Amino acid sequence: MMTLLHAANPSQSLVICPDKRGNVARFINGINNHTQEGKRKQNLKCVRYDVNGECRVLLVANRDISKGERLYYDYNGYEQEYPTQHFV
Ligand SMILES: C[S@@+](CC[C@H](N)C(=O)[O-])C[C@H]1O[C@@H](n2cnc3c(N)ncnc32)[C@H](O)[C@@H]1O
Known part of the structure; x- marks a missing residue:
């Protein structure tokens, strides 16, 4: 679970x-x-867009990505709940 938008009213959080x-x-x-090495691997970032009044979350490349390269993003949003210490 990833909290992308933290609102005072939980029903308005994303x-x-x-x-x-x-x-x-x-x-x-x-x-x-x-780790810094882990952070350097990130090649996607989350971006929120309003599409016809609905919130859409897109994963957008933060640099050129070669064919066959693995895609990586940060599973953790605000809460840092997802354990990533063992990720390679
Ligand atoms: C959304 S899947 C990621 C895709 C998965 N690696 C696959 O081949 O289908 C999420 C799971 O993959 C594993 N995973 C994701 N990133 C990883 C990484 N960098 N190193 C090791 N395991 C990873 C974790 O077990 C995680 O719960």
Whole structure:
């Protein structure tokens, strides 16, 4: 679960909960966000857009990505709940 927007009223917060619905993004890897080396691997970042009044979260490349290269983003949003210390 990833909190992308933390609001005082929880019903206005934006949370991604992939056990309800998923897509091809399930194949994207996480970075070990406890090390500088892990952080350097990140090649995707989350961006929120308003599309016809609905909030959409896109994963956007933060640099050129070569064909065949693994995709990595930071699984943790605000809460840092996802353990990533063992990620390679
Ligand atoms: C959304 S899947 C990531 C895609 C998965 N690696 C695959 O091949 O289908 C999430 C799971 O993959 C594993 N994972 C993701 N990133 C990893 C990494 N950098 N190193 C090791 N395991 C990772 C973790 O077990 C995590 O719960």
